Amino acid sequence: MRILGIESSCDETGVALVETLADGGVPRLAAHALHSQISMHQAYGGVVPELASRDHIRRVLPLTETVLAEAGCTRADIDVVAFTRGPGLAGALLVGAGVACALGAALGRPVLGVHHLEGHLLSPFLSVDPPQFPFVALLVSGGHTQLMRVEGVGRYELLGETIDDAAGEAFDKSAKLMGLPYPGGPWLSKLAEGGDAQAFKLPRPLLHSGDLDFSFAGLKTAVLTQTKKLGAELEARKADLAASTQAAIVEVLVRKSLAALQRTGLTRLVVAGGVGANKLLREQLNAACARRKVRVHYPELSLCTDNGAMIALAAAMRIQSGLSQPEARYAFDVKPRWPLDALAGTPLPSPTA
Ligand code: KG4
Ligand code: ZN
Numbered sequence: 001m002r003i004l005g006i007e008s009s010c011d012e013t014g015v016a017l018v019e020t021l022a023d024g025g026v027p028r029l030a031a032h033a034l035h036s037q038i039s040m041h042q043a044y045g046g047v048v049p050e051l052a053s054r055d056h057i058r059r060v061l062p063l064t065e066t067v068l069a070e071a072g073c074t075r076a077d078i079d080v081v082a083f084t085r086g087p088g089l090a091g092a093l094l095v096g097a098g099v100a101c102a103l104g105a106a107l108g109r110p111v112l113g114v115h116h117l118e119g120h121l122l123s124p125f126l127s128v129d130p131p132q133f134p135f136v137a138l139l140v141s142g143g144h145t146q147l148m149r150v151e152g153v154g155r156y157e158l159l160g161e162t163i164d165d166a167a168g169e170a171f172d173k174s175a176k177l178m179g180l181p182y183p184g185g186p187w188l189s190k191l192a193e194g195g196d197a198q199a200f201k202l203p204r205p206l207l208h209s210g211d212l213d214f215s216f217a218g219l220k221t222a223v224l225t226q227t228k229k230l231g232a233e234l235e236a237r238k239a240d241l242a243a244s245t246q247a248a249i250v251e252v253l254v255r256k257s258l259a260a261l262q263r264t265g266l267t268r269l270v271v272a273g274g275v276g277a278n279k280l281l282r283e284q285l286n287a288a289c290a291r292r293k294v295r296v297h298y299p300e301l302s303l304c305t306d307n308g309a310m311i312a313l314a315a316a317m318r319i320q321s322g323l324s325q326p327e328a329r330y331a332f333d334v335k336p337r338w339p340l341d342a343l344a345g346t347p348l349p350s351p352t353a
Pocket of ligand 2: 116120141142273305
């Protein structure tokens with residue numbers, strides 16, 4: 001079975017073709033293509049939803065043709081069309097959903113709407129070192145910071161999440177305060193390489209809260225206070241402030257991930273979402289997990305941020321596990337807000353069962 005995946009939830013148009021294997025093993029990525037709108041939104045310092053939707057419209061079909069050509073396939077070879085149904089920007093989601101349903105109707109193929117975060121969560125299965133269930137997942141994207149217990153496809157238990165800003169948002173907002181371009185995460189972490197992480201004492205919110213929740217809004221405020229205090233000196237101290245900010249975010253993510261592993265007794269950790277590309281986070285998680293004999297899995301760097309491959313893969317794994325059936329659709333909806341643990345699946349056994 002060949003599944004075309006279309007991702008359009010935010011500022012990246014991603015299309016990919018994934019093939020399921022006859023032996024029921026992890027599906028294979030045949031080809032993927034991506035167009036990032038980052039340079040278009042940079043002038044505004046953030047994503048402009050209407051511009052995002054219009055650009056998805058322009059890109060999605062040419063990207064589909066590129067993917068099919070790269071995979072040596074034609075449209076007739078597509079068996080299922082998958083798309084990101086949510087969460088994300090409503091207008092942007094509607095483009096992917098509309099194109100997917102129209103393609104499905106034109107080709108006489110069924111379609112399946114996929115949860116964006118489930119895509120991120122399962123994306124490490126496309127890496128050279130795929131994980132095995134069960135595992136703890138640290139989902140760190142631009143809009144979400146969550147720790148999940150993952151027993152299998154569709155079997156997710158939320159262990160903790162951010163009560164305000166996401167980790168990616170903390171990176172992006174802090175970077176903006178330092179005058180760095182959007183999205184700030186990669187820029188801030190590059191700048192931090194030349195800085196002293198001890199230079200500024202920044203808060204580690206909820207580090208000792210005893211639960212697995214996160215809060216990053218206070219950290220952003222502390223960075224704002226520092227930039228104001230520094231005034232004209234900011235330029236000269238920017239690398240130190242970036243390094244200190246990154247160290248604070250990473251320390252909280254690492255400590256809470258370790259606490260989640262300890263609480264669940266699981267010995268595998270999967271890190272997914274854009275912030276999962278952060279070098280310091282990977283180094284510190286690798287070191288801490290090696291000491292505790294915990295295996296850590298990441299998606300390939302190219303599949304850390306939004307992409308169509310993870311959407312096609314999530315659809316493939318849901319279909320393979322019998323959790324979802326693609327269907328002919330002549331009407332569609334999207335879910336801009338959609339908690340991952342609300343996905344239908346086999347419920348996890350309660351702790352007392
Ligand atoms: O998963 P993603 O592509 O989009 C969402 O679904 O939100 O994540 C984007 C986020 C942005 O906040 C971006 O700044 C952050 O991931 N990011 C990074 C790095 N690369 C991307 N943050 C820190 N370090 C990086 N290397
Ligand atoms: Zn994402």
